[in-house]
Amino acid sequence: MERHRKHSVGGTTLHTCRPCRRATLYRIYAVVHTCGIVALMYHHAHSLLTRTSSTLITSLLLLSDIVLTFMWATTTCLRLNPVHRSEYPERYEAKPEDFPKLDVFICTADPYKEPPLMVANTALSVMAYDYPADKISVYVSDDGGSSLTLFALMEAAKFSKHWLPFCKKNNVQDRSPEVYFSTNSHPKDDEANNLKMMYEDMKSRVEHMVDSGKVKSDFVTCDQFRGVFDLWTNKFTRHDHPTIIQVLQNSEMDMDDTKKYVMPNLIYVSREKSKVSQHHFKAGALNTLLRVSAVMTNSPVILTQDCDMYSNDPSTPVRALCYLTDPEIKSGLGYVQFPQKFQGISKNDIYACEYKRLFEINMIGFDGLMGPNYVGTGCFFSRRVFYGPPSNFISPELDELRPNRIADKLIKGQDVLALAHNVAGCNYECNTNWGSKIGFRYGSLVEDYYTGYRLHCEGWRSVFCNPEKAAFCGDAPKSLSDVVSQQKRWAIGVLQVSLSRYSPITYGVKSMGLLMGIGYCQYAFWPFWLIPLFIYGFLPQLAIFYGVSVFPKTYDLWFWLYIFLFFGAYAQDLLDFVLEGGSYRGWWNDQRMWLIRGFSSFFFGFIEFTLKTLNLSTHGFNLTSKANDDEEQSKRYEQEIFDFGPSSPMFLPMTMVAIVNLLALVLGLYGLFFWGERLLLELMLVSFVVVNCLPIYEAMVLRKDNGKLPQKIGLLAGILTFVLIMSGYFFLK
Numbered sequence: 001m002e003r004h005r006k007h008s009v010g011g012t013t014l015h016t017c018r019p020c021r022r023a024t025l026y027r028i029y030a031v032v033h034t035c036g037i038v039a040l041m042y043h044h045a046h047s048l049l050t051r052t053s054s055t056l057i058t059s060l061l062l063l064s065d066i067v068l069t070f071m072w073a074t075t076t077c078l079r080l081n082p083v084h085r086s087e088y089p090e091r092y093e094a095k096p097e098d099f100p101k102l103d104v105f106i107c108t109a110d111p112y113k114e115p116p117l118m119v120a121n122t123a124l125s126v127m128a129y130d131y132p133a134d135k136i137s138v139y140v141s142d143d144g145g146s147s148l149t150l151f152a153l154m155e156a157a158k159f160s161k162h163w164l165p166f167c168k169k170n171n172v173q174d175r176s177p178e179v180y181f182s183t184n185s186h187p188k189d190d191e192a193n194n195l196k197m198m199y200e201d202m203k204s205r206v207e208h209m210v211d212s213g214k215v216k217s218d219f220v221t222c223d224q225f226r227g228v229f230d231l232w233t234n235k236f237t238r239h240d241h242p243t244i245i246q247v248l249q250n251s252e253m254d255m256d257d258t259k260k261y262v263m264p265n266l267i268y269v270s271r272e273k274s275k276v277s278q279h280h281f282k283a284g285a286l287n288t289l290l291r292v293s294a295v296m297t298n299s300p301v302i303l304t305q306d307c308d309m310y311s312n313d314p315s316t317p318v319r320a321l322c323y324l325t326d327p328e329i330k331s332g333l334g335y336v337q338f339p340q341k342f343q344g345i346s347k348n349d350i351y352a353c354e355y356k357r358l359f360e361i362n363m364i365g366f367d368g369l370m371g372p373n374y375v376g377t378g379c380f381f382s383r384r385v386f387y388g389p390p391s392n393f394i395s396p397e398l399d400e401l402r403p404n405r406i407a408d409k410l411i412k413g414q415d416v417l418a419l420a421h422n423v424a425g426c427n428y429e430c431n432t433n434w435g436s437k438i439g440f441r442y443g444s445l446v447e448d449y450y451t452g453y454r455l456h457c458e459g460w461r462s463v464f465c466n467p468e469k470a471a472f473c474g475d476a477p478k479s480l481s482d483v484v485s486q487q488k489r490w491a492i493g494v495l496q497v498s499l500s501r502y503s504p505i506t507y508g509v510k511s512m513g514l515l516m517g518i519g520y521c522q523y524a525f526w527p528f529w530l531i532p533l534f535i536y537g538f539l540p541q542l543a544i545f546y547g548v549s550v551f552p553k554t555y556d557l558w559f560w561l562y563i564f565l566f567f568g569a570y571a572q573d574l575l576d577f578v579l580e581g582g583s584y585r586g587w588w589n590d591q592r593m594w595l596i597r598g599f600s601s602f603f604f605g606f607i608e609f610t611l612k613t614l615n616l617s618t619h620g621f622n623l624t625s626k627a628n629d630d631e632e633q634s635k636r637y638e639q640e641i642f643d644f645g646p647s648s649p650m651f652l653p654m655t656m657v658a659i660v661n662l663l664a665l666v667l668g669l670y671g672l673f674f675w676g677e678r679l680l681l682e683l684m685l686v687s688f689v690v691v692n693c694l695p696i697y698e699a700m701v702l703r704k705d706n707g708k709l710p711q712k713i714g715l716l717a718g719i720l721t722f723v724l725i726m727s728g729y730f731f732l733k
């Protein structure tokens with residue numbers, strides 16, 4: 001096999017790809033581990049047939065080991081051929097006039113959870129890309145339908161006329177003004193000071209407006225936009241309002257004061273909403289932007305961004321072009337995905353919000369196959385990808401929406417704007433292919449995962465681009481209740497895929513082959529982790545109470561099989577994590593959060609999903625808050641102290657596990673003197689859980705601050721645990 005692949009454009013190598021060295025070792029280990037699993041399955045089957053122990057216990061253990069084996073297989077598929085890529089944007093030689101046009105989509109949905117100033121900063125950071133400004137169009141989709149967001153973007157447009165020339169002249173690297181002015185590395189000369197004052201001024205105006213909750217007309221400085229806010233009539237609500245499209249800046253006319261720099265397009269879009277039609281959350285917003293942008297600029301390259309993900313490196317689009325314009329791969333290449341990176345994560349990432357496995361480790365694994373999945377932000381698409389498989393173009397219902405059409409009309413032209421309003425209407429998609437065959441796909445709360453998956457099934461490939469300097473930086477949830485409710489949404493979203501007729505295990509394997517299909521199952525079946533977690537979290541513990549042993553004894557050879565499989569799987573997980581630049585403490589927190597998620601997000605996700613399937617409730621997209629105004633909470637986060645406020649029923653099962661395991665440990669240690677080492681494996685498991693639960697005990701009894709475990713939860717968990725232990729009598733005795 002060729003070890004080192006190079007790709008050249010006109011004689012220059014623009015990107016290279018090299019397999020990770022660990023792959024060979026991993027493949028050998030995979031064989032060994034598989035033998036271990038086969039042996040374990042034999043052991044379970046044997047106990048079932050010979051009834052050496054209770055059938056119920058053996059069946060439960062067998063069930064959880066089957067799930068564990070399946071999850072292990074999904075990880076292994078992504079470990080067989082991981083690759084690392086490098087690209088060389090400095091060698092990209094096309095002349096600026098040959099650069100393709102770029103449409104950037106930014107989504108926002110709530111001015112209070114996603115502060116308008118943050119949205120403005122994100123927009124400014126991409127407007128200031130090192131890229132021909134007349135080729136950039138930034139579209140902001142506002143599902144919150146908020147005049148405050150529009151106001152912030154107007155201010156951003158005004159400020160950009162100073163900010164963009166400043167960045168380009170001084171080769172500034174941090175192009176989000178908030179980031180630039182909050183670090184101390186910026187020069188203190190007149191020009192910078194002046195600009196800083198302007199920024200502070202804009203910031204205070206925007207924040208003032210957000211505090212007052214309404215745009216006051218005397219704050220609107222631009223005459224051109226004064227009437228716009230009249231659209232927010234008394235009848236206007238975020239769930240029921242007409243389409244609003246505003247061209248806030250226009251590259252055909254707008255320049256900076258010195259008339260040297262052209263300004264990129266900046267367009268505000270809030271699609272029509274009505275209570276009686278479906279909106280499909282972010283996927284619906286993105287499809288609206290796809291159509292509106294097709295009508296206005298129709299750029300062949302599209303970047304999608306969450307409103308908190310600012311650009312951290314101005315050369316990023318050129319980096320993506322190294323792949324997207326490579327004649328050798330471009331025809332089948334659907335998108336180039338950058339990892340999600342976050343700012344302000346605590347030192348050891350206490351809530352495991354970096355998602356190293358999700359956003360990095362698995363990505364390089366996918367990249368050696370057909371390419372990484374789409375993660376919703378930081379992704380450069382080729383527009384063509386949204387219109388059917390590479391070899392089978394699906395035509396949109398309007399000619400103006402065809403991906404290869406040259407958009408050469410003025411974006412502020414009457415007919416262009418009229419059509420743009422039309423395609424943003426809430427009934428526009430009725431009886432069309434949008435969401436099913438073209439555009440971002442509907443039907444899952446994780447539209448990103450689902451869309452990427454369906455594109456791969458169609459035969460598109462993708463590339464993972466992970467430069468040393470993070471291309472984008474965003475916000476991660478910073479309190480436990482935010483974390484678990486974000487994960488609950490994800491859990492529901494993936495269940496909508498795994499239990500549908502497009503399940504990766506059937507449809508995926510059939511369309512993409514075994515490795516990709518099973519690899520995708522890791523996400524799709526993510527919530528199924530709860531089965532082994534619940535069984536291993538409660539069953540052996542209850543058994544200790546009744547003096548029953550569920551695992552093999554120390555003198556038994558099977559004992560060592562358990563030890564080998566447990567340590568083997570954990571060690572490999574740790575190795576993955578550390579090889580991709582993680583720390584040991586970070587890994588420990590990561591695996592602990594995995595346990596916590598199992599007992600909260602996955603469990604409640606399953607319940608909600610079931611209720612929805614039975615038509616007893618509906619799902620919403622519970623937005624992650626990006627506004628941190630609780631100072632005490634931020635402090636606890638920085639000190640890495642678990643935060644259980646505000647109270648949530650999701651904390652209940654994990655508290656129960658904590659209590660059961662502690663009791664079992666005490667009882668088990670006590671029993672050790674009477675039973676000898678009979679229950680050693682059980683005790684090891686229980687101690688492991690207890691060590692993981694230390695922060696819960698602390699939050700339950702030792703702490704007094706607002707982040708302690710609410711007493712209600714502790715009490716209720718205590719009662720439920722008692723009932724559980726009592727009921728163990730019926731099936732364990």
Ligand SMILES: O=c1ccn([C@@H]2O[C@H](COP(=O)(O)OP(=O)(O)O[C@H]3O[C@H](CO)[C@@H](O)[C@H](O)[C@H]3O)[C@@H](O)[C@H]2O)c(=O)[nH]1
Nearest residue numbers: 107108109143281282285306307376377445446621623624
């Ligand atoms: O009705 C909606 C709901 C959300 N959003 C936007 O979607 C983005 C993601 O929302 P967030 O609350 O930040 O969710 P996260 O869980 O942090 O996001 C991850 O998971 C989402 C799917 O659940 C993906 O869409 C995101 O790209 C991915 O980063 C934000 O920009 C929102 O403004 C909308 O535009 N319309």
Ligand SMILES: [Mn+2]
Nearest residue numbers: 306308475624
């Ligand atoms: Mn987010």
